[in-house]
Structures are given as C-alpha cells and as structure tokens.
Amino acid sequence: MQLPATAKLLQMEIDKSSALRDIDVLLVQHLFEDTLAFISILLDVNISVRAVIGIPYSAKKPVVHALENLGVDTLVPDIDKIPDVVLRHVEQGLRVGRQVIVHEVGGYCAPLAGNNLTFQQGCLGVVEETKQGLWRYAALPKLMIPVVQFADCKLKILESEFVGRAIVRSIDEDLAVLGKSVETADIGVIGFGDIGSGVGRSLHQRGARVWCFDKRPIRMMEAAARGFICADLKRLLGACNAIVGATGVGCIDETLLPTIRNGALLCSASSRNIEFPIDAIQKSSVSNSTLTSHVTEYAFAWGKRLCVSSDGFPVNFRSLSLPPSFGDLMFSQVVKGFTGVLNRSYTIGLHRLSEADQETIAEAWWDCYREQSGIYGSIT
Numbered sequence: 313m314q315l316p317a318t319a320k321l322l323q324m325e326i327d328k329s330s331a332l333r334d335i336d337v338l339l340v341q342h343l344f345e346d347t348l349a350f351i352s353i354l355l356d357v358n359i360s361v362r363a364v365i366g367i368p369y370s371a372k373k374p375v376v377h378a379l380e381n382l383g384v385d386t387l388v389p390d391i392d393k394i395p396d397v398v399l400r401h402v403e404q405g406l407r408v409g410r411q412v413i414v415h416e417v418g419g420y421c422a423p424l425a426g427n428n429l430t431f432q433q434g435c436l437g438v439v440e441e442t443k444q445g446l447w448r449y450a451a452l453p454k455l456m457i458p459v460v461q462f463a464d465c466k467l468k469i470l471e472s473e474f475v476g477r478a479i480v481r482s483i484d485e486d487l488a489v490l491g492k493s494v495e496t497a498d499i500g501v502i503g504f505g506d507i508g509s510g511v512g513r514s515l516h517q518r519g520a521r522v523w524c525f526d527k528r529p530i531r532m533m534e535a536a537a538r539g540f541i542c543a544d545l546k547r548l549l550g551a552c553n554a555i556v557g558a559t560g561v562g563c564i565d566e567t568l569l570p571t572i573r574n575g576a577l578l579c580s581a582s583s584r585n586i587e588f589p590i591d592a593i594q595k596s597s598v599s600n601s602t603l604t605s606h607v608t609e610y611a612f613a614w615g616k617r618l619c620v621s622s623d624g625f626p627v628n629f630r631s632l633s634l635p636p637s638f639g640d641l642m643f644s645q646v647v648k649g650f651t652g653v654l655n656r657s658y659t660i661g662l663h664r665l666s667e668a669d670q671e672t673i674a675e676a677w678w679d680c681y682r683e684q685s686g687i688y689g690s691i692t
Contacts, residue, residue, distance in 0.1 A: 313349040339414075340394060341415065346642075395420055398424065413436050417440070419446070440460070444582070445461065459661070466670060471641075476509075482606070483554055500523040501556045503526055503557065503582075508556070525543060553575075562589075563587050569612070606627075
C-alpha cells in the first residue's frame with residue numbers, strides 16, 4: 313500500500329528541519345495495512361519508532377508479523393493495560409535520553425497526560441485522531457503536555473462516509489445469517505453525529521428503512537430532513553431488525569434490553585465495546601450460541617433472543633474502513649500534528665489541528681490524487 317501524500321508531507325517537513333529524527337515516535341493504533349505503510353514511511357526516512365501498541369480488537373495478525381519482521385517492537389496488550397505499556401516505553405526512552413511523541417486512537421494516554429510526571433518529562437506531546445480520544449482529553453481538569461487533535465477537523469469528517477459503508481457491509485453480512493438483508497430490514501441508528509449520519513446515508517442508499525434517535529433535537533431535525541424515520545428510543549428498539557450504536561458513550565442500558573425487538577442484531581459503530589451493555593447481556597441470558605465467527609445469539613428468560621455482532625466491538629474493523637487514499641489523508645494529518653508539536657506551534661493544553669495545516673495537507677493530497685480523474689474528478 314502506498315501513502316504518497318503522507319510521504320510527500322513528511323519529506324517536506326524533514327527538508328525544513330531534522331527535528332523529527334531527534335525524537336522517538338510511539339503509536340497506539342489499529343493495526344491495518346495502512347498503519348504498516350505509515351510506519352514503513354517513517355523508517356524509510358530514519359525516524360525512530362520506539363514501539364507500536366496495537367488495539368486488540370483491530371490488530372490484524374499479518375500486520376503484527378510484518379511489523380515484527382521490520383524490527384519494530386510491536387505489542388497487543390489488553391485494552392486496560394495500554395497506559396501501563398505506554399508509560400513503560402516512555403520510561404525506557406528517558407533512560408537513554410530520548411523523548412517521544414505519541415500518536416493514538418482513543419485517548420488511552422489521557423490518564424497519563426493529566427497527572428503523571430514521568431509522562432510529562434518523556435513525552436513532548438500527543439496527536440489524537442478520534443472523537444472518543446478528544447472527549448477523554450477534554451474531560452481532564454488540566455493537561456501537562458500539548459495534545460493536538462484532528463477528530464473534529466473538516467478533513468477528518470470526510471472519513472465518515474467510508475466508515476459508514478464499512479459498517480453497512482458488516483451489518484449486511486450478519487443479517488444474512490438471520491435470513492435478512494439490509495434492503496429488506498428496518499435498521500435503527502442511535503446517535504446521529506458524523507459516523508451515525510454516515511451509516512444512515514449508506515443504509516438509505518442500500519434501500520433499508522432507516523430509523524434514527526439522538527438526544528439532541530437538532531440532530532433529529534437533520535435526520536428527518538434526510539427522510540429518515542425519527543422516533544423515540546423505545547419505539548426504535550421495538551421496531552428494528554438491527555440496531556447500530558453510534559453515540560460514542562453508550563446508546564442503551566440494561567433496563568432497555570427487554571424492549572428490543574425479538575431476534576434483533578446489535579452492532580457497534582463506536583470505539584471499543586461501549587455502546588451496548590455486553591456484560592449485562594451475557595449475565596442475564598439463559599443460554600447463548602455462536603452463529604458465526606462474528607455473531608452470537610443470546611436467549612433470555614423474558615422470552616426473547618438478541619444477536620450481538622463482534623462481541624459489541626466496532627463492526628467496521630473487520631476490514632479496512634477507509635480506501636487507501638483517505639487513509640493517506642488521515643496519516644498526513646498525523647505528520648502535521650507531529651511537526652506542530654516539535655516546532656512549538658501548540659502549547660500545553662488541547663488544540664485542534666490548525667486551519668493552515670489542514671490547507672497544506674489538502675494541497676499535498678490533491679496534488680497526489682487529482683490525476684485519478686475517473687475517481688475524484690479534476691479541477692483542470
């Protein structure tokens with residue numbers, strides 16, 4: 313896989329300053345082919361990668377093996393152990409006089425960035441790309457280091473279309489096991505932000521009857537304007553063959569489980585397994601059966617069955633969520649985040665990637681891809 317815009321931007325930054333070679337990069341990332349390509353680009357220009365820490369539910373074994381073959385220290389710990397592993401590598405760097413910049417997805421380092429002196433001494437800054445991570449850093453009473461996020465940048469929002477399509481592909485695959493399809497199903501989307509709206513549009517294009525619920529009335533208005541069925545939460549749960557959680561904080565609690573339509577499929581479009589009360593589902597069920605490697609069916613004493621996709625983890629991580637060109641756009645933002653931290657463009661605290669940096673990224677990306685007129689069109 314090639315990431316030409318990322319490689320171009322990185323070379324531009326190195327030509328201006330060699331500072332990137334004076335620190336180590338530590339990544340907490342989904343281990344897909346595009347992550348492997350990004351790390352290969354870093355290594356090709358002699359940037360030191362201290363370690364790559366994979367998210368367990370999205371760490372592809374071939375990518376792990378490829379990174380190990382490149383000589384990169386690659387670990388896939390339990391989710392709750394990620395901060396400890398990060399801190400250990402920061403400490404290792406300090407012992408040899410090397411600081412790190414962390415790139416992560418999900419705010420796993422937030423507990424360290426708020427009150428850990430060793431992390432403050434050993435980490436120059438964090439570049440975060442997800443809404444979940446943004447919320448975790450924003451919730452801290454104070455930060456001890458710069459944190460640059462592009463989760464709510466215009467360039468990042470473009471990804472929601474592709475993530476929505478990847479989620480719908482997985483939903484369709486799982487519905488087939490239940491004798492249904494996206495085209496013939498009532499599907500509820502809870503949470504109508506960037507990802508939820510992307511899922512809703514993709515479902516609508518496939519012919520599904522799309523139901524929506526969001527706690528924010530303005531988002532319900534947006535869903536209604538797009539022609540989706542807007543209903544209160546209990547009505548949606550009782551009507552839909554599949555329910556997509558896209559709130560980022562949890563879409564239902566265990567008290568609502570009996571109200572869900574019998575046989576419905578629960579699918580997460582969020583980070584980790586936070587959308588549905590998976591522990592409560594497992595504990596309150598009287599039996600369960602594995603329908604496929606991705607779908608588990610649970611039976612309950614109140615007479616209903618529920619199916620859970622991917623154990624409650626995001627269903628879009630079964631395959632590459634983004635086409636290579638938009639993965640390239642994402643890693644280009646990481647590069648500009650790195651250099652912004654290094655040249656002190658961002659002080660201690662939480663910052664959005666600057667408009668000027670976004671414009672530079674867009675220009676580099678378009679220069680690399682505008683000749684693909686059959687895909688993206690041409691401005692000439």
